[in-house]
Amino acid sequence: MALMDVELKVKRFNPDRDHKPHWQAFTVQAEPTDRVLDALHSVRWDQDGTLSFRRSCAHGVCGSDAMIINGANALACIVLVKDAAGGNGGTITVEPIRGLPVIKDLVVDMEPFFAQYRSVMPYLVNTEDPGYTERLQSPEDRARYDDTTKCILCAACTTACPVYWGNSQYVGPAAIVNAHRFVFDSRDQAGTERLDLLSQRSGVWKCRTAFSCSEACPRGIKVTQAIQEVKRKTLFDRI
């Protein structure tokens, strides 16, 4: 396949040098089927070693490389250059996800995001001793929370949410997705305790159903639907 030339415009920031972020353009040669991540690598490896971005798996399962590509949140490793650039000579813009403090280039501080995740009891609570065998769960009960088990904690949803941009206290879609995974697990017994946490001021009721999160999710999770289901559950189960 013929190589194509693309312009990669990256929003850069180096805390040791810059007062504010600035754009820098690189020309990169890429196979059309290369990932945007490959294009970023070709900058770091061949042109400018100071370009910082996180990555690990390179195929959309570790959640390291959420960024804004052409204005929309995505994982750099599952967007292909030909789709992002349009065609030969096209431009791809890349910037850090919004709502979390930028540390350097495309690297943001993920700690607030993980703190919100930790705040919703994202683990199975069940105090009964099941003995030496598995707890039974019907395929239907298992299917009830299947969608939200796919989450890779990439933060694409939370950092696409206009409510979150305006209020960093809001737990955000990703934390609710991870709560949903347990709220609808027939084995879980945390019941009202987790739901109480979620219905606090910074919880599910901050959601304005903008659907930005569902569009952003690289795992195809129906994030908005999950949030709606949790909202309904907090209403009906707690009275």
Place this chain on the structure above:
Amino acid sequence: MKVHRHSYDAVIVGAGGAGLRAAIEAAGKCRTAVVTKLYPTRSHTGAAQGGMCAALANVEEDSWEWHLFDTIKGGDYLVDQPAAEIMCREAIDAVIELEHFGLPFNRTPDGKIDQRRFGGHTRNHGESPVRRACYSADRTGHMILQTLFQQCVARGVNFFNELHVLDVAFVDGRVGGVVAYDLATGDLHVFNTKAVLFATGGYGKMFKVSSNAHTLTGDGPGLLYRRGIPLQDMEFFQFHPTGIYKLGILLSEAARGEGGILRNQSGERFMERYAPTVKDLAPRDMVSRAIQSEVLDGRGVGEAGDAVHLDLTHLPPEQIDAKLPDITEFVRTYLGIEPKTEPIPIQPTAHYAMGGIPTNVDGEVVVDPDGTAFPGLYAAGECACVSVHGSNRLGTNSLLDIVVFGKRGGRAMVDFVHSTDLPDLPGGVEADVRSRIQSLVSGSGGEKVARIRADLQAAMTEKAFVYRSEETLSSMLATLGDLVSRYAEVTVDDKGPTFNYDLTEALELGYLLDLSEALVVSARARTESRGAQFRTDHPLRDDANWMRHTLATRNGDGTVELSYKPVVTGDYLPMERKY
């Protein structure tokens, strides 16, 4: 560089499945720090797809003893049989425990954990394939990683995220500390500790076509090797038959477990010729060689005729959506192919390190042929070599290994720290790390990390892959000599302290080079073919001379010295490996 000092009873390096399972074991029992260069949920355990084996017998008759037999035969008899017995017996409890931790396994109609077929797993000593793999769609590793991380959150485990461990300090013949580089600040951290458990995962990034993450660079084995700890069975590296053409992204064996078929250019189901009984579900080493043979005989597909097809088109579309959703999506994303209607071009991909840091069944690192444990030093997971996989790991046995031996290692480490005092750590243990970093940042040589790494990966894939010989391995050693000299001339572009990945990639490359050398030297000395190592100049297994594990030790002058220790045998005598 600023230095921060910490003191803990125990340090766990790595937060994949093995490190997290060890952390759960230590939680609440001793002061433990988990130090990891990635956020825990970014670890490559999350990429594992197919399943984790245990003879639960939920869907058909099975026994841990059959699992043991398959593991030993699959490993081509280089398996230490008592260790494998522990793994196969404890597998059942390990799966049940994960279920209790909340793991969302797929279920049978009556609500039990469902099981499916996987390569090399059979009923009654090879009679026919058996359904032994417990799974969660094709994201079993993701669910294991998430579940273990959730349990760590519940227990308040103390994580140091994005700290890159670069050295270990020994004091009077025991562990005294570890040295780490802080990615966010460029500062150094010295942990004074009684014990350290390495769980840093694999090192498949020494090859060009690989299923491994960019970050799998063998840091744990690499830094211990430099401190004189031997590495075991490095010549045995698994090439998984079904990587996406050119990219190496894995398409799990579960695809064949669900009924997928390998076909050559003429559409022939060629595995019928190589493994008449289990066909496409033969162990990985055999399938990878069969693919290479088809390719070499001109029956391949793809641009350069160097691939074959994985055919899923005859499977019901609902089954593909329910059981193989992720991997079929990878095919759509990266190849633009619809796997329900078109065959998928695949080729062998570097996948799994059987070799690594030698340990006993309690995760203690053993440093000589007599099995002498090094006080305070532990390892578990893919970076360790117990050896339960021998010369070829069976699919689903690694997720099992990391959980079983992560737990055992964690438990033994807790016992150890309760029996001993914190050693005095002399000042300046970080000097070596400091000088390594300074020479990379302020050097004047013009070599670039990416070029050297690309050359290493290309050469290793050409000369130390599925087929090897004295000639290719010697040539690889010569290449390594050049690459190592070039590495000494590396200077990084980024001189700053903040998220300097230019620097960490350079440090990682250093380990890849050292481990490649250990692999090639070990492989060249082993003049036989066994499991994952196939020598075209020595095509047969040689039990009279080679029922032994290789130990590669790096001398002070940089030369590699080999020694050997016998395989711990048991009830199963070596026989010809037919499937």
